[in-house]
Amino acid sequence: MEAKQGVNSHSTNEITCKAAVAWGPGQPLSIQEIRVQPPQKLEVRIKILFTSICHTDLSAWQGLIDK
Numbered sequence: 001m002e003a004k005q006g007v008n009s010h011s012t013n014e015i016t017c018k019a020a021v022a023w024g025p026g027q028p029l030s031i032q033e034i035r036v037q038p039p040q041k042l043e044v045r046i047k048i049l050f051t052s053i054c055h056t057d058l059s060a061w062q063g064l065i066d067k
Contacts, residue, residue, distance in 0.1 A: 012038050015045075025063030 015036050020029045039045045059065050 014038060022061055025061060029061075 016033050017036055018031055019034045021032050021034075022029050036045075053061075056065070
């Protein structure tokens with residue numbers, strides 16, 4: 001199996017990604033560039049193409065779930 005677009009299971013480089021970040025319950029989401037460290041032993045890096053927010057995450061963001 002070939003690695004695509006420079007992503008492979010033995011990457012030792014830090015990468016940058018876009019992430020939707022909320023700094024607290026009810027705070028607006030902001031799209032930010034984040035740095036991701038290389039995978040450690042027994043970890044893998046995957047490329048996520050699509051995602052969504054689940055009901056539990058939405059409830060936590062709205063402040064409806066206590067820690």
